[in-house]
Amino acid sequence: MRLVTYAGDGGPRPGAVVGDRVLDLGGFAGSVTALLADAAALDAARAAVDAADAHALPPLELSALEAPVVPGKILCLGYNYRGHVPDGVDPTADDPEYPDVFVKTPNTLAGPNAPVVIPPGATDVDYEGEVAVVIGRRAQRVTLEDALDHVGGYTILNDVSDRAWQRRQSQWALGKCSDGFAPLGPWIVTPDELGDPQDLLVEVVRDGVVTVSQSTSTTIFSVAYVIHHLSQVLTLEPGDIVSTGTPQKLPAAQDAHRPLAPGDAVTVRISRIGELTTTFVAAADASQEATA
Amino acid sequence: MRLVTYAGDGGPRPGAVVGDRVLDLGGFAGSVTALLADAAALDAARAAVDAADAHALPPLELSALEAPVVPGKILCLGYNYRGHVPDGVDPTADDPEYPDVFVKTPNTLAGPNAPVVIPPGATDVDYEGEVAVVIGRRAQRVTLEDALDHVGGYTILNDVSDRAWQRRQSQWALGKCSDGFAPLGPWIVTPDELGDPQDLLVEVVRDGVVTVSQSTSTTIFSVAYVIHHLSQVLTLEPGDIVSTGTPQKLPAAQDAHRPLAPGDAVTVRISRIGELTTTFVAAADASQEATA
Known part of the structure; x- marks a missing residue:
């Protein structure tokens, strides 16, 4: 299944994508997170999707x-693809x-259509296209063998960073946590539909140029290992996001790289998940949109 | 005022400490955060406290x-008191x-009475007694001059760390984010009652020995500066915590230091705020308590 949260008359609704249509799942659970956490509701929703008349x-x-x-x-990995070595x-x-x-x-979370505001004074904003694991079942000290049972699905996260802030301290928080710096979506693909999470091609397209193209087969730490590992230290809850790191930019893209500027758009596309396009705007533009 | 959240019949209630009594403030706001964010409700609550008959x-x-x-x-500072230099x-x-x-x-949050579970296998758990600033009004790109207007009050946070995990990566998250590693409380002292936040003595007592004793007058970054600074990068919301870093342990305490073990208790006491005592337990003990 492909699970979405969409704006309904009474607020956000959980739904499933059926072809180019959407099946409302609000009768099964109040949110996608609640659905992922409830195996019986998820089974019932899947049966409803199978039985749905798309037309x-x-x-x-x-x-x-x-x-x-x-x-x-939202937990993120800083260094997971071979060939990608972060600052420092x-x-x-x-x-x-x-x-x-x-x-x-939490202030970094943004929907799949939200433009990202480049903060005033930010001079080195960058993108990172990542496979984001969505926790389905609470995970506390789970074994490597059981770890994938706790995954509710997979989506896309653009780990937007302000490299200038990131470099100013030993800890990256201020480079990673500006408002809206984590566009997420467009939907969650459940594990049965996704297949092997270590066989996904992660690509980023900027200005029509592919700047990143690398398979999750090249990660240092598998999804199963990461869930197992994190759960030894802290409890993962339904709806939590574990973003699995970014591949290095391709050599030509590294040479041509310039910081993101207002008007830029970045598409992250991942096989069997889909694509997430994020536009970047100046702070003033965002204010105008907010009051339009 | 000293604002508390206490367990009521119908769930958590906001209240104010009046001597050794408590005045329920549920009629003014649904939570302490909502109260801090609503200047009119806060004024009304203050008037009710002034008029209350403690007996x-x-x-x-x-x-x-x-x-x-x-x-x-919960945002924390890693290096703010002169003389305290973190690992690395x-x-x-x-x-x-x-x-x-x-x-x-969020999984790190714990109430003032919650014991902290030492995670299985953790070998180097440590405490850090800190002044925690509670945001009262949303702060987005506020000036240094206006920054303190966004503070709702002050409380105590014990920034519990697993130093072994903290040292294993460049980023400290896994050393800082075990469940329950942020005991908070016991109450919030509003700025009018607290006075100058740069004139507070921060002390930690372990096993009857004062291991930390240093004034907030020795911080590198004032509360006002930190709020101003953070708000340039991200939006602070009512109820957010900004913990202002820890002083270095006293020399004798550094020499005598051993990792926290089950049965240990640590008291953080801060002038004009109060004290927060945290006990440390083994994982098995915690399970027994949870099922008792």
Whole structure:
């Protein structure tokens, strides 16, 4: 299934994508997170999707999509694809023994259609296209073997960063946590539909140019390992996001890279998930939109 | 005022401490966060406190206190008191130009009476007694001059850390974000009652020994500066916590330091706020308590 949260008359509604239509799932659970956490409701929703007559359903309005979940926490990996070495890490070193984990705060969450505001004075805003794991079942000290049972699905996160702020301290929080710096979506693909999470092509397209193209088969830490690992330290709850890191930009894209500016658009596309396009705007533009 | 959240019959209630009694403030707002965010309700609550007949009020049951707010985000400073240099920072360097900021996730929040579970396998758990600023009014790009107007009050946070995890990566998240690693409370002291936040003595007592004793007058970054600074990058919301860093342990305490173990208790006491005592338990003990 492809699960969405979409704007309804009475607020956000959970739904499933059926072809180019949407099936309302509000009768099964109050939110996508609640649905993921309730195996019986999820089974019932799946049966309803299988039985649905697509022609009788309303069209899926992409513009009505909101972030598919509102995560309690967003945990991100800083260094997970071979060849991608973040600022401050020795590029000649071997694979790290442990994932480097940081947090994006709740104010970073943005829906798949929300433009990202480039904060006033920000001079080095960058994108990172990532596979985001959505927790379905609470995970506390789960074994490696059981870890994937706690995954509710997969979506796309653009881990937007202000590199200038990121470099100013040892900890990256201020480079990672500006408002709206975590566009998420457009939908969650459940594990049965996604297949092997270690066989996904992650690509980023900027200005019509593919700047990132690398398979999740090249990650240092698998999704199962990351869930297992994180759950030894803290409890993962339904709806939490674990974003699995970014591949390095392709060499030509590294050479041509310039910071994101108002008017730029970045598309992250991941096989068997879909694509997430984020536009970047100046702060003043955003204010005008908010009052329009 | 001293604002508390306490367990009532119908769930958590906001209240004010009046002597050794508590005045229910549920008629003014649904929570302490809502009260802090609503200037008119806060004024009305203050008038009610001033008019209250303490003898007619129920006693303040410290055991009924919960975390005074449920923050949307908990932002912490890693290096703010002169003389305290965190792991990985050059101790001979000058004052840092910017605060080093990290995040504690929502699962870290614990009430003032909650024991902290030492995670299985954790070998180097440590405490940090800190002044925690509670945001009262949304703060987005506020000037230094206006910054304190956005503070709703002050409380105490014990920034519990697993140093072994903290040292394993460049980013500290896994050392900072175990469940319950942010005991908060016991109450929020409003700015009018607290006075100058740069004139507070922060002390920690472990096993009857004072291990930390340093004034907030020795911080590198004032509360006003930190709120101003953070608000340039992200929006602070009512109820958010900004924890202002820890002083270095006293030399004798550094020499005598051993990791926290089950049965240990740590008291953080801060002048004009109060004290927060946290007990540490093994994971098995916690399970027994939860099922008792």
